[in-house]
Amino acid sequence: MLNFITNEQMRKADEYTIKHLPIRSIDLMEQACNSFVKRITEDISVNEKITVCCGTGNNGGDGLAIARLLRLKGYNNITVIILNIFSSSSPDFIVNKKRLNQLKIPLFEIKKANELPNNLDIVIDAVLGSGFQGTLKEPLAEIIKKINHHAKYIFSVDCPSGLNIDSSKIKKYQGIKADKTISFQRPKLFFMFPESIVSSKSHEFVFIGLNEDFLQSLPSDYFWIEEKDIVGKLKVRQPFSHKGIYGHLLIIGGMSNTMGAAVLCAKSALFTGVGLVTCCVPKENFSTLNISQPEIMTLERENFNEISLNKFNSVAIGPGLGLTQNSKEIVHKILKEKIPVVFDADALNIISEENWLGKIPANSILTPHLKEFDRLFGSSEDWFARLEKARCKAKELQCIIVLKNQYTFTLLTD
Numbered sequence: 001m002l003n004f005i006t007n008e009q010m011r012k013a014d015e016y017t018i019k020h021l022p023i024r025s026i027d028l029m030e031q032a033c034n035s036f037v038k039r040i041t042e043d044i045s046v047n048e049k050i051t052v053c054c055g056t057g058n059n060g061g062d063g064l065a066i067a068r069l070l071r072l073k074g075y076n077n078i079t080v081i082i083l084n085i086f087s088s089s090s091p092d093f094i095v096n097k098k099r100l101n102q103l104k105i106p107l108f109e110i111k112k113a114n115e116l117p118n119n120l121d122i123v124i125d126a127v128l129g130s131g132f133q134g135t136l137k138e139p140l141a142e143i144i145k146k147i148n149h150h151a152k153y154i155f156s157v158d159c160p161s162g163l164n165i166d167s168s169k170i171k172k173y174q175g176i177k178a179d180k181t182i183s184f185q186r187p188k189l190f191f192m193f194p195e196s197i198v199s200s201k202s203h204e205f206v207f208i209g210l211n212e213d214f215l216q217s218l219p220s221d222y223f224w225i226e227e228k229d230i231v232g233k234l235k236v237r238q239p240f241s242h243k244g245i246y247g248h249l250l251i252i253g254g255m256s257n258t259m260g261a262a263v264l265c266a267k268s269a270l271f272t273g274v275g276l277v278t279c280c281v282p283k284e285n286f287s288t289l290n291i292s293q294p295e296i297m298t299l300e301r302e303n304f305n306e307i308s309l310n311k312f313n314s315v316a317i318g319p320g321l322g323l324t325q326n327s328k329e330i331v332h333k334i335l336k337e338k339i340p341v342v343f344d345a346d347a348l349n350i351i352s353e354e355n356w357l358g359k360i361p362a363n364s365i366l367t368p369h370l371k372e373f374d375r376l377f378g379s380s381e382d383w384f385a386r387l388e389k390a391r392c393k394a395k396e397l398q399c400i401i402v403l404k405n406q407y408t409f410t411l412l413t414d
């Protein structure tokens with residue numbers, strides 16, 4: 001698990017690594033740029049026309065080093081454009097400018113938008129990185145507008161220029177609209193939110209050699225879960241074992257017009273390793289289940305009151321359940337049992353409609369998508385506010401909240 005960190009924390013990790021590894025700042029920049037180049041050369045061929053647009057801070061220094069490293073890898077069609085509009089240059093920018101001069105890469109310095117060429121193909125955006133603060137003013141705003149207009153594909157270095165990654169409020173975004181942002185050492189929380197799409201269509205990160213022990217020691221409320229964090233938790237099938245020892249799940253859901261939701265839920269449960277799955281659906285829908293996934297067992301929803309929940313290791317209620325009076329009675333009965341349950345879809349809609357949030361047993365799991373979440377907890381100004389609300393509600397209700405989206409947030413109770 002990697003902790004999401006702020007720009008300020010990243011700056012500290014940068015300083016710590018330089019001091020304790022030890023490594024010179026210019027060499028750390030070189031490492032970062034090597035990682036960036038390694039990643040983008042998987043996407044672009046040596047013949048592509050590449051324009052590297054640079055500011056004069058360290059993000060600009062990265063751009064110059066990236067241009068040089070690409071050239072050394074055989075990318076011959078590179079042009080560097082330095083925006084000569086900033087009051088100062090960072091020391092590592094100056095060193096990289098000298099290094100670049102030795103390679104005879106075409107280099108232009110511009111001050112105004114009309115000095116930018118129109119025929120930009122692939123652009124590497126290294127104008128501003130994490131040092132950007134405040135708002136974009138002229139002539140920078142116009143230059144960025146022109147880059148956005150003329151580029152066919154934009155890779156942003158670390159973050160799209162003109163985006164303040166630590167502020168979730170981006171109304172009237174004026175910065176670079178990247179196709180792909182490749183950030184350093186950590187994913188950026190902002191890119192987990194749908195709102196980030198105005199600044200970057202996709203996002204990846206590369207390791208650059210910052211001190212991981214220090215980074216992991218930095219406080220954070222949010223963590224990025226990787227595949228390797230999950231695989232170890234899945235129960236591997238043991239020799240001579242059988243379905244009876246891998247748990248029995250009861251799913252209460254599905255109606256004639258929404259039986260697919262119950263089927264998909266059962267299939268996913270079996271796929272992730274549950275030994276036995278029983279679906280409690282209206283009797284007329286048994287054949288749908290039997291045809292779609294023959295190993296699913298069935299219980300008649302009409303006889304729900306006679307079912308003993310104790311024989312199941314876990315219970316999930318909601319997918320395709322419907323909002324009928326009968327569905328409401330079943331949700332109510334489940335809530336009264338006071339056992340932790342997975343509440344999804346219509347079960348959540350019923351809970352918000354009936355105002356039953358306070359009745360949810362501790363340690364339950366709530367799996368809302370955006371709209372279900374807002375119905376439960378009210379609307380939020382933006383995704384960051386929604387996430388913070390989810391984190392507080394998980395603690396307050398002592399329930400795990402799984403807020404589903406392209407990136408799914410799992411909010412724990414502690």
Ligand SMILES: NC(=O)C1=CN([C@@H]2O[C@H](COP(=O)(O)OP(=O)(O)OC[C@H]3O[C@@H](n4cnc5c(N)ncnc54)[C@H](O)[C@@H]3O)[C@@H](O)[C@H]2O)[C@@H](O)CC1
Pocket residue numbers: 010011013014028029032055056057058059060061062086087088090127128129130131132133134135136137140157158159184208210
């Ligand atoms: N995180 C790390 O450990 C590393 C970071 N590196 C790079 O360093 C970058 C940060 O470098 P810097 O701190 O020098 O910052 P930047 O290069 O991101 O920006 C600094 C420049 O932006 C200007 N600026 C700030 N706000 C502005 C505004 N509103 N309008 C116009 N100009 C504005 C400043 O005057 C300054 O010239 C990162 O994004 C990354 O690209 C890498 O070089 C290597 C390691």
Ligand SMILES: [K+]
Pocket residue numbers: 059125126127128129156157158159160161
């Ligand atoms: K950038």
